[in-house]
Amino acid sequence: MTPCRPAMRPHWLAAPLLSLAVATPALAQEDPIKVGILHSLSGTMAISETVLKDTVEMLIEQQNEQGGLLGRELEAVVVDPASDWPLFAEKARELLAQEEVDVIFGNWTSVSRKSVLPVVEELNGLLFYPVQYEGEESSENVFYTGAAPNQQAIPAVDYLMNNVGVERWVLAGTDYVYPRTTNKILEAYLKSHGVGDDDIMVNYTPFGHSDWQNIVSEIKAFGSQGKKTAVVSTINGDANVPFYRELGNQGIDAADIPVVAFSVGEQELTGIDTAPLVGHLAAWNYFMSVDTDANYDFIDAWIEHTGDEMAVTNDPMEAHYIGFNMWTEAVRKAGTTDVDAVKDAIIGVSVPNLSGGHAAMMPNHHITKPVLIGEIQDNGQFSIVWETPSTVAGDAWSDYLEGSRDLISDWRAPMECGNYNVVRGSCGGNQAEEVAAE
Amino acid sequence: MWLTRPFSERSTRLFLGILLAALALVTLLNLAVPAGHPLHVSTYTVTLLGKYLSYALLAVAVDLVWGYLGILSLGHGAFFALGGYAMGMYLMRQIGDRGVYGDPVLPDFMVFLDWDSLPWYWLGFDMPWFAFPMVLLAPGLLALVFGFLAFRSRVTGVYLSIITQAMTFALMLAFFRNEMGFGGNNGLTDFRELLGFDLRSDATRLGLFLATGIALALGYVLCRAIVASKLGRVSVACRDAEARTRFLGYRVERFQLFVFVVSAMLAGVAGALYVPQVGIINPSEFSPIFSIEVVLWVALGGRATLYGAVIGALLVNYAKTVFTGVMPDAWLFALGGMFVLVTVFLPRGIAGLLGQRPRRRASHAQTSQPTAGESAA
Amino acid sequence: MRMLPRFLSGLLCLCLLLGLPLAAQAQDDPGQALLDPLDTASYADKGEAIEAIIASGDARSRRWLEALLGGKLQRHKDTGRFVVVVENRGRSWPVVDALSFEDAGEMSRRELDRIGINNALRGQLQGALAVLDLHADEVRERREAARALLGDVDASLAEPLRAVIDGEEDAEVRRLLEQALAIHRLEEGEAEAVDALAGSLNSRVRSALNAASRSEDPELAAAATSALADIEQKMKLNRGLETLYFGLSLGSVLVLAAIGLAITFGVMGVINMAHGELIMLGAYTTWAMQQLLPGQPGLALLLAIPAGFLVAALAGVAIERGVIQFLKGRPLETLLATFGVSLILQQLVRTVISPQNRTVVSPEWMSGSLMLNEGLSLTLNRLYVLGFALVVFAGLMLVMRRTRLGLEVRAVTQNRAMARAMGIRATRVDILTFALGAGVAGLAGVALSQLTNVGPNLGQSYIIDSFMVVVFGGVGNLWGTLVAGLSLGVINQVLEPWAGAVLAKIVVLVFIILFIQKRPRGLFPQKGRAAEG
């Protein structure tokens, strides 16, 4: 092996394939603008991700009806990473190297993003990531349109503490990095607000956990200690249905022990009989029940697109809506789809969100969002009971974690750093090395 | 010397010839042919092929135990993943202080999950001379312990398959736990360099591809050598009539153990070569479904032929890549359909189509009853 | 939500009014004046408004409160007219006028403003309705109401409650109300109130005592603590029983999932990786049934039992004819082929129905739990599943032991050729056996639809556990499957509290692996020559 040469430009990799290579041959001509969609259509994550693929397709259709972008047609390039994490990396590479897409909308799980990240950075692509996540990341090539912990978890806890008077906390989550980190942040946050150790119960369960009897009865016991108790749930996807069923059947109603969930939205509720859950809470930046015309138009369009009267919308869909509009806005601003130009142009871009406000792209590649608290209704919708007076800016690095307290992210010149350490006054990790390489 | 025996076989020479020629060709088309030229092979494709080759090596390992020993292991993914993790841990340590938190020792996931120090089982993985042997030892040891228990108590056939499945499933759950200190579901990722070579440079990718190809060649020769030796014939004997073999004075369980461990180590090597090329290792490699898929590659290629395993692995994974690109909504149909059709109508796999010596048929009829020997008693 | 309506007089007179016929509406309806204040952003004001409604004694209050509680009370954006939404799914909803309760046609969700409530208000409303219910004719309702009042009594309610207690003839209701009062007195700091609560296992009582045990008043704290101590004593036994129940319940699920496999795998030697998807089919059948019979989840569920069996059984026949018959005597290859089938079935559901999970409603009689005592209650859905599992098992035993089919099946398993010679149509037996196994999987699906997701991944999550159970129990032995399933369930649930869910599962798996080393043929092995084949 010869020592490494400087990284190549993406177009260098562009190549029609010989027979043993893969996928459809890339087009040589300029137009149309290619939009990569990297969402699992099969495997365990298909449940959540297929609708996001449809959303982006819908947005592209709408854009084309309005005459496309820069006078060019938009074309969706859909691939299926099949809920297989290494395949995510491979497909991202396919999209960027073979298909030469100008932007990618995709990913749901943290692990899939982590797997794609190095590829997007290496091939200098654009990735819009629409799901609420654990933070602790800020990549030059990724735009996080979902909520960072400070845009979801912390406001929700504030609401429970101040408006509901909760003194005792159960942090229940699926055992992966998002719940782990979120719960760490919350623990630190709660303790900083004088909650004692014995008033916090943390519990982790495996993916798709289906037998909640023991845990729910523990929660019940934990809740009967004479202090108002609430469950903060970062339980993921499939595990929720049996969890809520068990809650309902063991007679824990929202009035006694409210559960506030960060991963349960309208989409998930379509799989649950919500009658027993009325009053349990969820914290998001968007609910389908938001009462604005923008939202109703979006819903109508969505129902058009899916042809299903009962089709629901949810927070990650709004995130894609925002992300897509930000990207088109930035492309117009830059007058080109060139990645570096768009990256610079998009910072500061502000587009309307669906809840009547505006979302702006921050220098740390996170966006501003309102935080809404909703109570589950018997029709599978949420009724909004509280929202932050103004929008909250996403914080890539949590102030409540040992390692990241001193880090900030700013991708504008001159800093151009995703993890600048204000104490050391230096840009740590990745970038340090990349700067050196140049 | 028993190791050189395979080179006297036409089939082996043919296989090696094709493989090495392919390696050379791809390298040439990648380096010499300018990008944009219709014949150019992009680095993307090279990496992809590299991944296929590592899968092929895994398939060969599985074929060795299934084809020649009659042990259907539904847990070989575990050995593959262990090898992968050993390599992954090495690559993690290579990141050094270039992680986002700039911690000189701890990997990022440990930093933000508040690990104050490196757990003992991570020690030493920063040194290749320790980490690389672990690629063999970790899976080998697991296979040794597991195999010793299983074969000693004569767990056979379906029972063995099921508990191998239980083994890999248990490991998957274990590695999902963040307390284990292997990065939980996120696994290990964001690798930088291997032995000083930048993993993101095309040269390194090509190098990895070639290394994998050579590893496959060596693995193949090793397996052929075993199969061609008297030990290989004893294995077949164990497969077809275990009891008979015992009455001939062979310690069947020891032969099974030997071959099983060798196969596990090969799987480990495959895993270690796989990780730097795909850039991530996570517990899903332990999932029983993956292990079953591997067996299916072998079945498709044609078991008890070794080269069949290679063909199967390459074909299925190529198909997977194509389908997920071209007809994403329906690739499971294609994949599932393929498996059904092959097992039902192509019991001897593609290798069977290529025309096998009659012994295959016999071996086939036999292996279908793993306990044929006993049934005779 | 400790605060409760102060206008008790109003409440009580409203109760008297309840029986009377509705007074004719005046032109300018007082109701409008009562409802208007509800349309405000501040929940505090809403609370006031609610109390006002209760105080008004208006006969429609109850329906208003219920509508409000259900989020059905809404206001038209333009006309400001109050309506009650009848059905709030979809884009436009049928509504009735909130004052006259006459049909007001349909309104789109765009035009309507919901009168939102939060949990505090919800508590307030529930309390209010509970107080009303104290005067219901049904004893059950009165008990419910009384139980709901535990921990929700405040000064204003104390006096009138005493009156209610004297008027109440049902001892249980009286006891509950006494406790409710006692909790209130406890909160007021009366140490002697503890005696009234001693020994009660009700969680709200325990909650109150816990609070009291932390109070400054040493006497009170001491009393509460001692009361708690002896309640804890009683709880211990309950906890034990509870864990056992949890274990059996989990076990019954495992048995249900595995028993079909025990037949196809144990009796026919077919390793059916598509077993999980057959379970999934059963679950989807339940969903389909509920779609066909909207509004009758119970009936639909009952009908789903035979339907689920049939659907899965037919699928089973298809698989047997289409795949397995070609793989006679190649068990390990059936594994591969059926795995392909399972992939296809999964994707089929995704493309034909949807990748999303489907809602399967639990009928009334299956939700909630059966209260053995205040501290120990068994969740009904799981109780039914447990029973169902046992019934299915018994049924299978009958089929295998008592029927001609069972006989033939056993004959064919023992010695195919001989059975053939004796005129048993082995092929037919194979089809029927496989159909039976598949059908049972379908039944499992019907049951699981009441516990967990109905989605394309349903099968995946049970297939491995099923194999473990069958192998652990001893292949070809239905009793083994039963014992194995239940014991694994109990072991798992006993471990879980201190090992955590994940470790518990791992430990169980390792245990099975080691057990198979000790007894390669499972708990109940078939001995002798038959087993050697």
Place this chain on the structure above:
Amino acid sequence: MSILRSLADRERVFDFLVPAQSPVDVRHGPILYLEDVSVSFDGFKAIDALDLTIDDGELRCIIGPNGAGKTTMMDIITGKTRPDSGSVWFGSRHDLLTLNEPEIASLGIGRKFQKPTVFEALTVFENLELAMAADKRVLPTLTARLTGEGRDRIEEVLATIGLVELRHGPAGILSHGQKQWLEIGMLLMQRPRLLLVDEPVAGMTEQEMERTAELLTGLAGKGKQSVVVVEHDMGFVRSIARTVTVLHQGSVLAEGSMDRVSNDPKVIEVYLGAEEEAA
């Protein structure tokens, strides 16, 4: 293992009829000695307090109706089945109950199954090669090469069992009779002290039977190799038998010369009688 080496000893004339040196101590009487052996499957007593003694160099026929426990007895001797009670001695030195199949096999007890089991995927030649006495540990087996003597030996046996032409064909294509022969051939390669032969002539033609008879009597004839034959075919048994043991319900019913046994009323009742009814 040293024994086995001595077996593969170069100087030896490779005449399989000459018995191998063996550690088996037969100075104090029988080569095989079963005492009060019992075993039961699911309550069914397959072997019930069985006593059996085989003298060195003896050719013994064992007959008995189905389910009399003949095969089970062989399973016990070869270590496949462990009895519930009783003791089994090979010579006066080796307690077979403490050994497993390979150990017993390497002591020099060869077994031929009822249903002929050869390695169908391997060639006739390879079948014999595997059976040949040699160092049968894993690594030696891996590196083993076939010596000239070994080859000669195999050829010899091939000739004896008349499969010379088929030597490179897979055993799977052999006829039933030929498989029987191959299996006997494999036994011969093992150079056992004691041969347990289960229904050697099932499905054989007259001629094949005769050759088998010659061979077996020949084996034992030299007086050094002991053979135990389990057989249904009365004709065959008559042709070779010196002493016959009749098993019934897991224990010895009668023992002695063929004529004595076949005139024994008990025997006629349970066995021959049964046969006549069947006939």
